[in-house]
Amino acid sequence: MENKYEGWFSNKFLNILYLSTIAFIFLQYINDATIHNTVLAVILFSLFLLMLGFTLFLRFCNRKLEYKNGSILDHKARALMKRLSIKDKKCTVLDLGCKKGFTSILLAKNKRALIKSVDINDECRSLLKEAKVNKRVEAIASPLTSLPFKDETFDYVYSFFPSKKDSTDIIKEGLRVLKKNGYIAFEGHCEDVSSFEELGLHVIYDYKDVPGYLMLPGLLKDSVIIYGKKSH
Structure with a gap:
C-alpha cells in the first residue's frame, strides 16, 4: 500500500518558502517600477536565486524522506x-510519536500485538x-x-523520529x-545519550546508505539509535 504520509517538512512550511521566493520577484518589480536602484536590484535578484535554490533543495530532500514503501525512512524504520526483537506472542507495544501511522502499520504486522499509537494529535486514524x-x-x-x-x-x-x-x-x-525487562528502540535526535548508556542501553550512530546531502542540520545529521532492555 502506498503511504499518504506527508514528507519530512510539512506542505505548509514548503508553501511558505515558495511564497517567500515569489515575494523577491514582487520586490524586484516594485524596484524596477519606482526607484530603479541597480544595487538593490542585484541584491534582490541574488536573494531570489538563493531562496529558490534553498526551496528546491528542501523539496528534493522532502521527497527523499517521504514515509512510503521502499524509501530511506522505510528501510531505517x-x-x-x-x-x-518482538516475539510472536501476545504483547503490548507503544508507538511513541507515530505521526500519521506509517510505523504503526509496520508494527501491526505482528498479528498478536496490541498497539497504542501516540502523537500530539490522532491524525493517524484514517490511515x-x-x-x-x-x-x-x-x-x-x-x-x-x-x-x-x-x-x-x-x-x-x-x-522513530518522534521530533x-x-x-x-x-x-x-x-x-x-x-515494563521491567521490556525493550525500547528509539531513533532520532538526542543530545543526552550518556544518561541512557548508564542505564545499559546501546547507543549507536548508523548512517549506512544515507546520502551525504541528507546529513545536514535539520535532516538526519547527528541522529542516533538507542535501544535495549530496561533492566531496572
Missing part, C-alpha cells in the same frame, strides 16, 4: 523494529482504518513527554511506561 489495523491499533492524542499511561504498561516501546528536536525527555517518558 524497519531496521529499527528488528532491534526490538490505520485504511490499512485495516484499527481494531488492534488504538490512536491516542497526547503530549509525548506526558503520556496517559501508568508506569510499566508496555512490553515494547518504539519511537526533529532533542528527544531526551520523550525517551525518558517511554522508559517510564516500559
Whole structure:
C-alpha cells in the first residue's frame, strides 16, 4: 500500500518558502517600477536565486524522506523494529510519536500485538482504518513527554523520529511506561545519550546508505539509535 504520509517538512512550511521566493520577484518589480536602484536590484535578484535554490533543495530532500514503501525512512524504520526483537506472542507495544501511522502499520504486522499509537494529535486514524489495523491499533492524542499511561504498561516501546528536536525527555517518558525487562528502540535526535548508556542501553550512530546531502542540520545529521532492555 502506498503511504499518504506527508514528507519530512510539512506542505505548509514548503508553501511558505515558495511564497517567500515569489515575494523577491514582487520586490524586484516594485524596484524596477519606482526607484530603479541597480544595487538593490542585484541584491534582490541574488536573494531570489538563493531562496529558490534553498526551496528546491528542501523539496528534493522532502521527497527523499517521504514515509512510503521502499524509501530511506522505510528501510531505517524497519531496521529499527528488528532491534526490538518482538516475539510472536501476545504483547503490548507503544508507538511513541507515530505521526500519521506509517510505523504503526509496520508494527501491526505482528498479528498478536496490541498497539497504542501516540502523537500530539490522532491524525493517524484514517490511515490505520485504511490499512485495516484499527481494531488492534488504538490512536491516542497526547503530549509525548506526558503520556496517559501508568508506569510499566508496555512490553515494547518504539519511537522513530518522534521530533526533529532533542528527544531526551520523550525517551525518558517511554522508559517510564516500559515494563521491567521490556525493550525500547528509539531513533532520532538526542543530545543526552550518556544518561541512557548508564542505564545499559546501546547507543549507536548508523548512517549506512544515507546520502551525504541528507546529513545536514535539520535532516538526519547527528541522529542516533538507542535501544535495549530496561533492566531496572
